[in-house]
Amino acid sequence: MNLSLKEFYETKAKDLSLSLVTNPDTLDSEISSKYISRPGLALTGFFERFSYKRIQVLGETEIGYMQSLSDEMLYDRLKEILIYDIPCIIITKGLSAPNQLEFLANDMEIAVLRTAISTDRFSHLLRRYLDDYFAPTRTMHGTMIDVFGVGILLTGKSGIGKSECALDLVERGHKIVTDDAVKIKLNDDKLLAMPTNDFGHFMEIRGVGLIDVEKMFGIQAVGLEKQIDVQLELMPWQDNMDYERIGLSDNYVEILGVKKPIIYLPVSPGKNVSVIIEVVAMNYILKTFGYEAAKVYTDKLQQKLREKSALRNRKI
Amino acid sequence: MIRKTIKISNKLGLHARPATLIVKTATKYRSDCRLVKDDMDINGKSIMGVMMLAAEYGSEIELITDGIDEDYLMTDLVELFKSKFDEE
Numbered sequence: 001m002n003l004s005l006k007e008f009y010e011t012k013a014k015d016l017s018l019s020l021v022t023n024p025d026t027l028d029s030e031i032s033s034k035y036i037s038r039p040g041l042a043l044t045g046f047f048e049r050f051s052y053k054r055i056q057v058l059g060e061t062e063i064g065y066m067q068s069l070s071d072e073m074l075y076d077r078l079k080e081i082l083i084y085d086i087p088c089i090i091i092t093k094g095l096s097a098p099n100q101l102e103f104l105a106n107d108m109e110i111a112v113l114r115t116a117i118s119t120d121r122f123s124h125l126l127r128r129y130l131d132d133y134f135a136p137t138r139t140m141h142g143t144m145i146d147v148f149g150v151g152i153l154l155t156g157k158s159g160i161g162k163s164e165c166a167l168d169l170v171e172r173g174h175k176i177v178t179d180d181a182v183k184i185k186l187n188d189d190k191l192l193a194m195p196t197n198d199f200g201h202f203m204e205i206r207g208v209g210l211i212d213v214e215k216m217f218g219i220q221a222v223g224l225e226k227q228i229d230v231q232l233e234l235m236p237w238q239d240n241m242d243y244e245r246i247g248l249s250d251n252y253v254e255i256l257g258v259k260k261p262i263i264y265l266p267v268s269p270g271k272n273v274s275v276i277i278e279v280v281a282m283n284y285i286l287k288t289f290g291y292e293a294a295k296v297y298t299d300k301l302q303q304k305l306r307e308k309s310a311l312r313n314r315k316i
Numbered sequence: 317m318i319r320k321t322i323k324i325s326n327k328l329g330l331h332a333r334p335a336t337l338i339v340k341t342a343t344k345y346r347s348d349c350r351l352v353k354d355d356m357d358i359n360g361k362s363i364m365g366v367m368m369l370a371a372e373y374g375s376e377i378e379l380i381t382d383g384i385d386e387d388y389l390m391t392d393l394v395e396l397f398k399s400k401f402d403e404e
Contacts, residue, residue: 139368141359158343158361180364196356196368204363 002030003133005088005111016125017116018090021097026111031055031087034134036126038062042081052084055126058091059119066098075100082108090126092119136256137185144177144193144226145169147281151226153182153193153260154277156234161267163203165234167213168274175223176213179203184228186256194225230261230284232277237268247283247294317382318390323374326400330371334401339363341392347383349393360393 006027009018020027037054043065058066066074082104088111091097097105097112105112115122142155143162147169154162166176178195180203185192195201201213201222214222231253235241243266244251253262263280267273286293324330330338342349342360349360351369353376358365360379371377381389 137355139356139358141362141365158359180362181358181368197370202364210363 002032003130005029005031009111009113012129016122016129018113019115021091021102021112021114022106022110026088026106026109028109029087029111031130033087034127034130036123036130039081040065043077045077045080047080050084052086055087055130056089057119057123057126058089058095060093060095063091063095063098066101071100074098075104078104079108082110086110088113090115090122092117092122132185132187135185135187137183138256139196140182140184140255141180142182143179144182144228145277146175146177146223146226147278148174148285150281150284151177151193151229152277152281153228153231154234155231156267157236159206160234160236161273162234163205165273165277167203167205169277170213170217170221172274172278173220174278175221175226176201176203177223177226179213184255186258189258191228191255191258191260192225193228228255228260230263230280231255232263232265232280234265234267234273237266237271241266246298248292248298317380318386319378319380320390320394321376321378322394322397323376324371325373325397326403327373328403329373329375330366330369332367334396334403335363335366337396337401338366338393341396342389344392345381345383345385345389347381347386347389349389350380350382352378352380 008031009020009027012018033051033054035051035054037051037056038059039050039056040062042050043062069077078100089101089105090113092115094114094116097114102112117125140153140155141158142153143166145152145154145166154165156162163179166179170176177193178201181196182193183196185194202210203213204210241264243264250261251264252259254260261284265273265276265280283293326334338351339361351358351360351366353369353371356369358369360366369377379390379393381387381393383389
């Protein structure tokens with residue numbers, strides 16, 4: 001979804017120290033790209049592959065170049081540039097816009113803004129904001145929890161016990177980010193999970209109704225957002241299912257194009273799923289530290305087999 | 317799988333009471349049930365999910381049923397919406 005320039009200006013004017021140089025009606029435009037452009041080459045007259053759909057940022061170099069041109073040259077060059085459907089132009093470091101730019105921009109209905117912030121810092125802040133605004137998102141049915149600092153996305157059919165598991169984990173000192181509906185945002189290869197609305201941390205317990213987790217368990221029981229490290233799918237126990245037995249190979253799932261490990265957990269009455277979820281989290285941490293229990297065990301077993309085999313061959 | 321787009325025709329939109337009716341209906345059946353509005357795709361058997369849609373009067377949502385009894389579920393759901401959840 002495009003970002004309306006008016007909305008951008010009204011929301012970020014304070015944070016980005018922005019002021020409007022052209023008339024307010026030039027704000028009637030849309031930003032469709034999360035990238036920004038420094039139109040150096042376009043200013044020299046080279047328009048091939050000119051990224052006109054991006055916000056154009058003019059710093060000292062660009063302003064300096066414009067000032068080096070004769071009045072007529074600058075006028076003609078600007079006319080060539082402003083004919084493109086540019087979302088807006090932003091001048092940095094509090095520099096003044098050359099008169100021709102202000103005049104032509106108003107005439108050709110392209111917004112020119114000014115920021116007091118330096119070019120590099122401004123580019124960084126603007127990119128951060130645009131990346132976040134245009135970040136791909138999706139919603140999923142599941143519960144997001146933070147167990148020992150590991151972000152676990154609990155999924156599974158309705159009624160399998162995700163919410164109850166989450167509550168049990170909260171009692172053990174872990175956190176709930178959101179129950180039942182998760183909004184996932186892809187930012188910089190990281191999958192951020194967060195609640196789908198800003199109502200707070202409510203949960204439905206069948207038979208009881210809605211509860212307010214934060215009010216009930218305290219602020220330490222809830223989180224605002226968490227990166228997804230692992231997906232854990234709860235499944236009803238089935239006799240002929242092929243469950244992971246040793247754990248040397250990992251299964252992966254793709255969310256918004258990012259691969260994450262997934263664990264399929266069989267559940268049935270009597271099984272303490274919460275402790276297994278804690279184990280999943282701790283195992284994940286150990287693996288990041290380089291320790292893989294499955295590998296350690298199978299290596300020891302292979303070593304033992306080699307020893308026994310050598311012994312047997314010596315006897316013969 | 318059956319897909320059907322339906323318009324919210326009761327004045328107060330999909331608040332807690334209609335959401336409960338939808339979820340109670342959906343959980344009666346074995347089929348999967350999804351509601352899609354704009355870019356939100358939620359599980360129709362989850363009360364939090366349905367309420368999260370915040371579907372207002374006049375908005376359109378897509379109903380998706382998938383499974384053994386998808387026809388019966390879809391019929392029941394459409395009837396619920398058409399009857400304005402018995403609110404008017």
